[in-house]
Amino acid sequence: MSAPELNSVPIPARIQTIRQLTADTSLFRLQLDDDKAFPFIPGQFIQLSVPGGGEVPISPADLPAEDGTMELCVRRFGHVTSLLHQSRVGDRLGIRGPLGNGFPVDEMAGKDVLLLAGGLGIAPLRSLLFHLLRHRSDIRSLTLMYGAREPAVMLFKDELLDLAATGSLRLLLTVDFLSDTGQEEPACNVGLLPTLLKGVRLESSLSCAAVCGPPALYRCTIDELLQAGVAGDDIYLSLERRMKCGVGICCHCAIGQLFCCCDGPVFRYRDIKDIPGAL
Amino acid sequence: MEQHFLADNALGQFLDCLTQYGALHGPTRTSDGVDVFGPIQAGIEGLLLDYRRTLIPPKKYLIPPRQTILNYATATGYTLPTGPAPQLVLFGVHPCDLQGIDYLDRVFMGDRPDQLYRRYRDAITLVGLSCEPDAFCFCASPVKAPHNADLFLQRIEHGFLVSTETSKGKRMLAGLEPLLTKTEAAPPPPVESRMMSRLNDVAVTGRTFPDSPLWESFAARCLSCGACSVCCPTCYCFDVLENGALDEMTADRLREWDNCLFRAHGEVAGGHNFRPTRRERFHYRYLHKYLGFGALAGVPACVGCGRCREVCPVAIDLTELFAEGDDVCA
Numbered sequence: 001m002s003a004p005e006l007n008s009v010p011i012p013a014r015i016q017t018i019r020q021l022t023a024d025t026s027l028f029r030l031q032l033d034d035d036k037a038f039p040f041i042p043g044q045f046i047q048l049s050v051p052g053g054g055e056v057p058i059s060p061a062d063l064p065a066e067d068g069t070m071e072l073c074v075r076r077f078g079h080v081t082s083l084l085h086q087s088r089v090g091d092r093l094g095i096r097g098p099l100g101n102g103f104p105v106d107e108m109a110g111k112d113v114l115l116l117a118g119g120l121g122i123a124p125l126r127s128l129l130f131h132l133l134r135h136r137s138d139i140r141s142l143t144l145m146y147g148a149r150e151p152a153v154m155l156f157k158d159e160l161l162d163l164a165a166t167g168s169l170r171l172l173l174t175v176d177f178l179s180d181t182g183q184e185e186p187a188c189n190v191g192l193l194p195t196l197l198k199g200v201r202l203e204s205s206l207s208c209a210a211v212c213g214p215p216a217l218y219r220c221t222i223d224e225l226l227q228a229g230v231a232g233d234d235i236y237l238s239l240e241r242r243m244k245c246g247v248g249i250c251c252h253c254a255i256g257q258l259f260c261c262c263d264g265p266v267f268r269y270r271d272i273k274d275i276p277g278a279l
Numbered sequence: 280m281e282q283h284f285l286a287d288n289a290l291g292q293f294l295d296c297l298t299q300y301g302a303l304h305g306p307t308r309t310s311d312g313v314d315v316f317g318p319i320q321a322g323i324e325g326l327l328l329d330y331r332r333t334l335i336p337p338k339k340y341l342i343p344p345r346q347t348i349l350n351y352a353t354a355t356g357y358t359l360p361t362g363p364a365p366q367l368v369l370f371g372v373h374p375c376d377l378q379g380i381d382y383l384d385r386v387f388m389g390d391r392p393d394q395l396y397r398r399y400r401d402a403i404t405l406v407g408l409s410c411e412p413d414a415f416c417f418c419a420s421p422v423k424a425p426h427n428a429d430l431f432l433q434r435i436e437h438g439f440l441v442s443t444e445t446s447k448g449k450r451m452l453a454g455l456e457p458l459l460t461k462t463e464a465a466p467p468p469p470v471e472s473r474m475m476s477r478l479n480d481v482a483v484t485g486r487t488f489p490d491s492p493l494w495e496s497f498a499a500r501c502l503s504c505g506a507c508s509v510c511c512p513t514c515y516c517f518d519v520l521e522n523g524a525l526d527e528m529t530a531d532r533l534r535e536w537d538n539c540l541f542r543a544h545g546e547v548a549g550g551h552n553f554r555p556t557r558r559e560r561f562h563y564r565y566l567h568k569y570l571g572f573g574a575l576a577g578v579p580a581c582v583g584c585g586r587c588r589e590v591c592p593v594a595i596d597l598t599e600l601f602a603e604g605d606d607v608c609a
Contacts, residue, residue, distance in 0.1 A: 004391065005391065005392055005393065005394065006387065006391050006392065006393035006396075007348050007349070007359070007393055007394060007395060007534075009349065009356075009357050009358065009359055010349075010356075010357045012356045012357075049357065049521075051351045051353075051357075051521075051523065051530050052351070052521060052522075052523025052524075052527065052530045053521055053523070054519065054520060054521035054532065055519060055521070055532075056548070077548040077549050078548045078549075081548070092353065092356065094356065094357050214549075214551070215551050215553075240547050240551075241545075241547060241553065242544075242545065242546060242547050244517070244518060244519045245517075245519065247391045248391060248572075248573045248574070249386060249387070249391055249393070249515075250516055250517050250518075250519070250537075251515075251516035251539070251567060251572060252516065252518075252537070252544060252545075254563065254566070254567065254572050254573075256566070257566060257570060257571065257572050257573070257576045258572075258573070259572065259573045262573070263573070276489075276562070277553060277554070277559060277562075
């Protein structure tokens with residue numbers, strides 16, 4: 001695949017459905033105007049254009065679909081995402097991409113795969129999860145550890161519980177704290193995500209972990225992952241930076257001398273552990 | 280070796296001839312005393328032949344400070360702006376600035392090409408001019424033509440030696456023949472830049488001087504004004520903005536100069552900042568300028584023009600790090 005041009009024209013798309021997940025987060029299903037499949041690897045991202053607002057980098061939350069649809073899980077955060085949240089079904093959007101490298105899914109074959117998601121970090125990992133479930137027999141085991149701030153903001157909970165019920169996925173959920181309403185959440189631990197890793201032991205040569213979440217998550221889970229036995233080469237971190245152009249020119253997203261947008265956004269821990277400010 | 284010579288008294292005619300290739304722009308002084316690249320309307324009048332450096336480098340012709348990169352309309356979606364770039368002859372570009380343009384060419388016409396940049400670049404004819412270095416600058420070669428000079432004028436007594444490094448320049452030179460004479464005058468000897476060889480060493484070895492006390496000293500003084508980046512011939516990092524029209528039917532997407540010394544440069548959605556301190560932002564600038572990012576890792580971006588050393592209001596000079604490195608090695 002040839003490298004993308006710097007200033008390529010976004011592919012037109014429309015909003016097909018909007019499903020509100022929490023007070024500030026919705027799942028937008030897009031339909032590309034040309035109805036063609038938009039191939040990407042889980043963990044890659046697109047630049048989503050909201051006309052009049054601008055672009056924002058977002059990793060799709062599902063798998064490439066034959067009919068040219070795509071699911072984006074977006075929190076209302078800044079200028080562009082606020083405008084997106086004001087949009088209605090049928091409104092026009094644009095897409096550039098896919099951009100970046102994505103998760104090395106082929107390397108996960110035969111392994112115990114651990115997915116660690118914090119907050120909105122579940123979105124790209126949902127894409128990876130769907131991929132691994134589709135190719136479930138290729139890997140040894142599949143575990144998703146997902147932490148949210150409180151029960152009310154846990155995304156895709158029912159869907160994840162349904163998937164876990166099929167037996168192909170081991171699901172561990174945790175919340176930082178319980179809601180003020182005091183409503184108890186069954187099957188949900190209370191505590192930060194790293195607490196789920198306490199006491200876990202994995203076979204180094206047979207395990208890998210994919211992590212996505214807010215910046216603090218990486219700093220507090222790496223040591224636990226290493227102690228659990230996952231090698232630094234097999235810890236894949238999906239990092240966030242302010243990616244503007246998405247193709248390694250605008251220079252907002254450098255990590256050391258690497259660019260998050262085109263050398264990443266998925267990095268092996270071993271490759272970035274010595275770069276100041278990477279995590 | 281026989282060379283082309285342009286006598287001082289033929290320069291006016293020479294400039295007139297150049298206008299067939301586009302509007303003539305060159306170094307000139309504004310009414311408030313700032314040296315800039317701007318239109319040269321009255322031939323040799325107003326042209327600064329012995330300038331040191333302009334405040335803003337010629338990058339402004341290739342990557343305008345603010346540029347529309349996409350148009351949006353509900354009927355047509357996003358489209359690339361059309362229309363040709365203005366044909367320009369940039370006269371009097373010093374070797375450092377020619378090197379700067381060469382660096383920008385590598386960024387914007389490399390493996391992630393930018394159509395807009397190419398459109399502007401192809402419309403520009405570069406006429407270089409040798410320079411007399413001062414205390415601020417340290418370019419690799421103030422008297423030698425970089426390879427991208429369509430024509431290069433080297434100051435000698437009573438005129439200029441004229442050479443070319445491009446095929447376009449060869450065609451131009453043929454047309455300018457009547458204004459030129461042959462001379463056996465020897466070109467000035469090459470100048471060695473110790474600082475430039477230090478920069479090249481640092482780019483190769485990847486040294487970052489992490490323990491230098493200078494970082495704290497720089498960070499404590501810096502005003503985050505960003506002047507060093509604005510005036511740098513190879514600083515190109517840009518922000519992308521979109522302005523929607525009030526009718527909600529059309530919008531323009533803009534690219535505009537950004538600045539890694541600004542606090543917002545490392546912010547992400549939600550407010551987390553990956554470079555919240557001035558020290559971290561200096562490191563970022565240092566890495567990009569002297570070690571290089573991405574495909575240009577290992578290529579120093581500093582061309583030694585001296586602008587950042589001259590304009591910094593608090594006399595920050597990143598090259599002091601290299602001098603310190605020498606002491607450590609000694």
